[in-house]
Amino acid sequence: MELKSNIPDGPIEKKWDKHKFDMRLVNPANKRKYKVIVVGTGLAGASASASLAELGYQVECFCYQDSPRRAHSIAAQGGVNAAKNYHNDGDSIFRLFYDTIKGGDFRAREANVYRLAQVSNDIIDQCVAQGVPFAREYGGLLDNRSFGGAQVSRTFYARGQTGQQLLLGAYQAMMRQVGLKAIKMYPRHEMQELIIIDGAARGVVVRDMVTGEISVRMADAILLATGGYGNVMYLATYAKGCNGTAIWRAYKKGAAFANPCFTQIHPTCIPVTGDHQSKLTLMSESLRNDGRIWVPLQGKDRAKPPGDIPEDARDYYLERKYPSFGNLAPRDISSRAAKQVCDEGRGVGSAGLGVYLDFADAVNRLGKDKVDEKYGNLFEMYERITGEDPYKTPMRIFPATHYTMGGIWVDYNLMSAIPGLFVLGEANFSDHGANRLGASALMQGLADGYFVAPCTVGNYLAGLKPNSTPPTDCPEAKDAIASTQNHIKALMSINGKETPTEFHRALGKIMWEYCGMARNEAMLKKALALIPELRERFWKNLRITGSGDEVNQTLEQAGRVADFLELGELMCLDALERRESCGGHFREEWQTGEGEAQRDDDNFCHVAAWEYKGLNNRPMRHAEPLNFEYAHLAARSYK
Amino acid sequence: MSEHTKNLTLKIWRQKSARDEGHFETYQANNISPEMSFLEMLDVINEELIHKGVEPITMDHDCREGICGACGLVINGRPHGPRERTTTCQLHMRSFRDGDTITIEPFRAKAFPVIKDLMIDRGSMERIIAAGGFITAPTGSPRDANALPVPKTCADLAMDAASCIGCGACVAACPNASAMLFLSAKVSQLGLLPQGQPERLTRVRDMIAQMDAEQFGACTNFAECEAVCPKGVKLEHIARMNRDFIKSAILYRPPQASAGGA
Numbered sequence: 050m051e052l053k054s055n056i057p058d059g060p061i062e063k064k065w066d067k068h069k070f071d072m073r074l075v076n077p078a079n080k081r082k083y084k085v086i087v088v089g090t091g092l093a094g095a096s097a098s099a100s101l102a103e104l105g106y107q108v109e110c111f112c113y114q115d116s117p118r119r120a121h122s123i124a125a126q127g128g129v130n131a132a133k134n135y136h137n138d139g140d141s142i143f144r145l146f147y148d149t150i151k152g153g154d155f156r157a158r159e160a161n162v163y164r165l166a167q168v169s170n171d172i173i174d175q176c177v178a179q180g181v182p183f184a185r186e187y188g189g190l191l192d193n194r195s196f197g198g199a200q201v202s203r204t205f206y207a208r209g210q211t212g213q214q215l216l217l218g219a220y221q222a223m224m225r226q227v228g229l230k231a232i233k234m235y236p237r238h239e240m241q242e243l244i245i246i247d248g249a250a251r252g253v254v255v256r257d258m259v260t261g262e263i264s265v266r267m268a269d270a271i272l273l274a275t276g277g278y279g280n281v282m283y284l285a286t287y288a289k290g291c292n293g294t295a296i297w298r299a300y301k302k303g304a305a306f307a308n309p310c311f312t313q314i315h316p317t318c319i320p321v322t323g324d325h326q327s328k329l330t331l332m333s334e335s336l337r338n339d340g341r342i343w344v345p346l347q348g349k350d351r352a353k354p355p356g357d358i359p360e361d362a363r364d365y366y367l368e369r370k371y372p373s374f375g376n377l378a379p380r381d382i383s384s385r386a387a388k389q390v391c392d393e394g395r396g397v398g399s400a401g402l403g404v405y406l407d408f409a410d411a412v413n414r415l416g417k418d419k420v421d422e423k424y425g426n427l428f429e430m431y432e433r434i435t436g437e438d439p440y441k442t443p444m445r446i447f448p449a450t451h452y453t454m455g456g457i458w459v460d461y462n463l464m465s466a467i468p469g470l471f472v473l474g475e476a477n478f479s480d481h482g483a484n485r486l487g488a489s490a491l492m493q494g495l496a497d498g499y500f501v502a503p504c505t506v507g508n509y510l511a512g513l514k515p516n517s518t519p520p521t522d523c524p525e526a527k528d529a530i531a532s533t534q535n536h537i538k539a540l541m542s543i544n545g546k547e548t549p550t551e552f553h554r555a556l557g558k559i560m561w562e563y564c565g566m567a568r569n570e571a572m573l574k575k576a577l578a579l580i581p582e583l584r585e586r587f588w589k590n591l592r593i594t595g596s597g598d599e600v601n602q603t604l605e606q607a608g609r610v611a612d613f614l615e616l617g618e619l620m621c622l623d624a625l626e627r628r629e630s631c632g633g634h635f636r637e638e639w640q641t642g643e644g645e646a647q648r649d650d651d652n653f654c655h656v657a658a659w660e661y662k663g664l665n666n667r668p669m670r671h672a673e674p675l676n677f678e679y680a681h682l683a684a685r686s687y688k
Numbered sequence: 689m690s691e692h693t694k695n696l697t698l699k700i701w702r703q704k705s706a707r708d709e710g711h712f713e714t715y716q717a718n719n720i721s722p723e724m725s726f727l728e729m730l731d732v733i734n735e736e737l738i739h740k741g742v743e744p745i746t747m748d749h750d751c752r753e754g755i756c757g758a759c760g761l762v763i764n765g766r767p768h769g770p771r772e773r774t775t776t777c778q779l780h781m782r783s784f785r786d787g788d789t790i791t792i793e794p795f796r797a798k799a800f801p802v803i804k805d806l807m808i809d810r811g812s813m814e815r816i817i818a819a820g821g822f823i824t825a826p827t828g829s830p831r832d833a834n835a836l837p838v839p840k841t842c843a844d845l846a847m848d849a850a851s852c853i854g855c856g857a858c859v860a861a862c863p864n865a866s867a868m869l870f871l872s873a874k875v876s877q878l879g880l881l882p883q884g885q886p887e888r889l890t891r892v893r894d895m896i897a898q899m900d901a902e903q904f905g906a907c908t909n910f911a912e913c914e915a916v917c918p919k920g921v922k923l924e925h926i927a928r929m930n931r932d933f934i935k936s937a938i939l940y941r942p943p944q945a946s947a948g949g950a
Contacts, residue, residue, distance in 0.1 A: 100827040115748055116814055118854055119756040135834060171829070178830035180823040180883050182847040189837025207847060213755055214850055221822035228818035236811070259803055288750040322723040327731055330753045430754060433771075433778040434725075499827045548738045550731070595743045599705065600804040602746055603738060 050660045052305060052673050055460040056160040061679050062142075065164045068461070069504055073511035080105030082515035085506065086253055086268040088240045088295050090117030090223070092216055092491060093474025094274030096498030097506075099222035102231035104503060106510070109266055110223070111238040111255055113290055113605075118220045121276060121288040122494060125212025126333035126427065127196060128204035129176075129491040131169040136193055140201040142166045143679075149489060150680040152198040152379055153454070153482020154632035154648065156308070156656070159679055160461060161479045168500040169492050173205055175499055179218040183207050196487035197334055198379035198687070204488040209333055209427045215491055219498070239605065240295045241533045243271065243302045243470070246525045250299075250470035251518075254526075254533045258605065261598040263533050265526040267519045270469045270506050273299060274498065277453035277475040279312060281613045281620065282565075283557020285450035286318060286331040292609035293616045296457050296476050304465035305658035305671065307458035307478035309616070310624035313485055313633050314566050315451030316383035319434055319444075320403045329449040330434055332406070333427055334487040337376040339411035339420065340444070342367050342383070344404050348394035355397070355405055355443050366390055374687040381484040381633045381646075382687060384448035388566050389644065391447075398445050407443035448566060452490060454481040454633065455623070458658040458673075462505035463497060466658075471506055473497040478656065483632025537597045540607050545590030549606040552587050556610070556617055559583070564621050569637040573625040577618065584614040619659060619668065626670060629653045650682050693719045694786040698733065700745055701793045703802050710802065712791070722782035726769065727752060727759065729781055730792075747794075747806035754778040754918065757853035760860070761806055762793040767857035767916045775855065775918040795860035799867070799902045810856050812902035813870060820894035821874040823884050842880050849877035851919045858913035858921075864905030869913035871895050872929035873921050879932055889936035892929060 057068040075083065083106050087098045090112040102108045112120060132145040145166040150157060173191070177183065183205050184192040193202040207214040226232040237258040244252035244265065252267040278293030279285040300306045317332045343365045345351050350358050366386055371378045378386070387404050390396060397403045411420050417440065421428070428439045435445075457465050457472040459479055464471050474494040481489065519526070563576035587610070595601045630639040630646035631653070639647040648654075655672040662668050696717040703710030720729050727749050734744035749759040754775040761776045763769035769779045784790065794802050799812040850873070858869035875892050878884035884891075907926055914923045 096827070103826040114750060114756070114758060115810060116757075116854065118814075118817075119750055119758050121751060121756070124751045124753055124755050133833070173833045174830045175825070175827060177833040177836070178823070178825035178883055180825075180846075180878050180881050182843050182850050182877065182881070183833075184847075185838055185840045185843040187840050189839050189843075190834050207850075210755070210851060213853075214847075217850065221817060222825070222827070224814065224818040225822045225824065227814075228820075234814075236814075286753075288756060289752060290750050323721055325721060325724045325728045325732060327725070327728050328752045429773070430778070433754070433774055434780065436722075436780070436782055503827065546739075548735055550735060592738060592741075594738055594741060600746050600807065603744060 050305060050466055050671060052458060052466065052658055052671055053460060054158065054673060055462060056158070057461065061159060061163045064160055065167055072504055072508035075507050075511050077105060079515045081107060083107065083510045083513070084109065084268040084518045085270050085272065086111070086266055087272045087274060088253065089120065089274035089276060089476070090220070091120035091122035091274060091276055091474060092219055092494030093498040094120070094272070095216065095219035095223045096495050097272055097274060097473055097502045098232055099219060099226055100499050100503040101506065102226035104507070108226070108232040109235065109268065110232055111235045111240060113237065113239045113258065115236050117223060117234060117236065118217060120216065121291055122216045122491070123213045124288065125491055126209045126331065127335040128194065128206035128211045128488040129172065129215060129495070130196065130203050130488040131173045131205060131492065132166055132203060133170055133173060135191060136202050138201045140203050144201065145169060145203065147680050148199050149480070149486060150482065151685055152486035153484055154646065154685055155482065155650070155654070155677060155680070155682050156631055156675065157480055157482030158675060159677060164501070165480050165493060165496050168496045171500060172492060172495045176215055176218050179222060181207065181214045181218040194335055195338055195377060197337065197377045197383070198486040206335065209335070209424060212491060215495065219495070241298070242529045243298050244525050244529045245302055245467065246519055246523065249468040252526055254529045259600055261601070263530055265521050265530055267521055267526065269510055269513050269518055270471060272471045272473055272502060272506070273457065273476050274473040275476050277456065278616055279450045279453050281556065281617045282450040282560045283553050284321065284326060284329050284561070286315060286329050289328060292612065294609055294612045296472070297612040297616050299457055299465065299467065299470060301661050302467065303661070304467045304470055305458035305660050306455070306619060307656050307658045308455035308623065309620045309659065310564070310627060310634050311454035311483050311632065312450060313380055313452035313454060314384045314448045315380055316387055316448050317406060317446045318449035319431065320398055320447040330430065331449070331451060332431060332444065332446060334380070336406060336424060336427060339415070339423070340376065340406040340408050341365055341410055342376055342404055342406055344390045344395040344397060351395055351397050351401060364390070364395070371687045378687050379484060379486060384566055385635060387448055403445040403447045405443040406446050408439060409443070412440065452485055454478065454483060454485055458656070462508065463502055464505065464509065469509060471502055473502055483634055537604065540591065540604065540611065541593055541597055543588065543591040545592050547590050548592060549603060549610045552583065552591065553606070553610045553613065555583055556580070556614055560617050560620070564624050567635050567637050568624050570625065573621050576621040577625065580614065580618045580621065587611065587614055622668070623657055623659065627653055627657060654682070692722055694722070694781065694784060696720060696784060697789040699789065699791040702745070702805055705804055706801055720781050722780065724781045725752065725777060726763070726779040726781065727777050745806060746804040749777055752777040755853060757855040760795050760855045760857055762795060762860060764791055767795060767860040768918050773918055773920050795856050797859045797865035797904070799865065799904050800856060800859065812904070813854055813856060813867065815902060816867065816871055816895050816898045817874065819898035820887070820891040823878055824887060825883070836882055838881060846877045846880040849873045849880070849921065849925050852921050853919055855918065857916045857918060859904065861912040861916040862905065863910055863912065864908060866907045867899050867904040868907035868926050868929070869917060869921055869923070871899055872925040875929040875932060876925035879928065888932060889940050892932040893936045893940060896933060
């Protein structure tokens, strides 16, 4: 496998413009002769579908939810970054680029990140034109707030519902094309398999989740925008249905999987309350603008009501350790710091796995009304879940799995190692390195969908003959249908005793314990022994009720867990082989005297891309070297 | 913890498929922790059912944080249950008492056919959006976002309307099964913003025509929708939409007219 990043020549600020000019175009009258499949309708998928249909391509779009508007981008709260410098605080495209590279601990491609920073401004313009109701100041201009890892205010937001508003903007643009019959939308359809013909991606197998029908859809290019795979941990801030099936099938068909161990553990989530817990809920990072994080100085105070702990007995540990960034230290660093104080026995809440996020100072300084205007819906959400009022008692928070920086390897054009297979948004690996900064996921999803893929997909299609979409009865399609049907039959016929949820929970426990916020060789080796055992048990003892020819949510879940049981193993293997600490990947063997991540740039300044070699064979690790010409490699400090 | 757990009786709607008649079945939910969400309580029931070899209860749910709009059950006769401004997934078992009997049904409306058990088809709402619930702004190079200031009050009001999650509780609560609150939230959001002006009158017309075609009822001001809306979307949006609708009846010109449409 050869991984060519295809980064254009020239100075970094000219690469994208030059590349846009160099790429081939499809004649407007020919565009309707090409068919594009988009899987997933979050920010990346919806914006790409709308933009490609506007250009004139025939688009077919699939999502597992009952409506494209429900994709989990909807749950993003805090905001979207852009280098507008509307507040004259020294922001620029270069600064956004630099912050993102540094925030990712120098494990992302410079050229991709620079392009992301460049198009960030277009995203805001596009969204405003669509009627996204961003927060505004009294003069009518757009408001901004600060987010972790940056010292400028560049985050645009719509209350605590930014993801919802951006997604609805993209969804509406997409539904307009559905109304114009330029997009055929298939909700409640789940991708099961990727079809490769002559080495190129040419179709997908989908299961109609209402009738159980398995069918193939053929196209000239396939776009996967299916999000991240963090639900491998079982408890995560993802929606229940988020899964890794589409990207895992692509991996098994020849797309490389890059940096699978780069997982983001978000510092501010509502702590677990018991075994019944089905998911974790994030409290937006924006809360750290005004909330102060602390634990008692002494472990003996940890069970006291927070109000009884005087100021001098509290440890505002982020402000103490990182005075210049304080409570806005990046996510990986804040999460690790929370774990550290809990490991020291100073964590709060019944299990000792929590820290306080306190708004008392903010309420005193700004007044309750102002705090309510900024964070009211988040406070309400917290109250619904915990039964506690954050105005009266500080929130309790704890880190939880939130995002995966790893994903399918793509080149500068967002094309995977399989020609014709493009991967967008969280599903690819490209822009966030080893740690994503807050408010950058929305930026990347929309950059990929609105501005990058519509150009690069066109360039790929221009090399294909018009009207050459393969028929649905070609042998490759028939084989793919048969193998999907066999897979479902195999799952349905095990007839064992344990439910998919039980297996998922068991896998999540292994992943969180041994491949979570801190990892070491012994832990990872243990996980690599436990996961295959669990997988074996799954295939012997799984129980699914009902049949495959109707709505069957147990079967849906079983299919996803079957893939997670393989994906989890690759994450651990990648974590084991990356013998350094960087960003969210913290190997206990590599840390500074102060407990910070210690990179090894001599040996690991590269992307690790894994090539599938069969289920019982070790996948092959390829390295794509990373060169830093503009953002110079430096120890990452937020002190 | 155990002294606080609750034992509940659940009467749950079971319906094998769209063609099946459907009926209530009774289940016992024992040792339910008050910390559990309503859906987590149903997860426990479903796990027990799978172990017994019985098909679990089918229902839509996804984000479980009150924003995606997928979940929606009629709990004791009220869409999304007893707590105001709370989706089904955000409802927690501390809202119920030990020994309670809880009935659980799907959202019911002619435009929301049942697919299975508690899962319904809300495609009718999608088609209303496709008919006009957007601003035409193809991806390209729009002008700078700050070139068009929007008064904060308009932006805030638009955001209030835009917070609709499209769950359909308003339809389920309405005696006429009207989708007016849902529809008006979108009409109002886009009509309040300067970007939404060019299509303002066609939008409201097209969306209402689609709503009628989908067999949603009309609004007769019961205001049940507002009472159950988990996001607190206000009835005033319906009033705003009605004004636009009346205006469009007078000012609307078909697109081929020399006036160039509305």
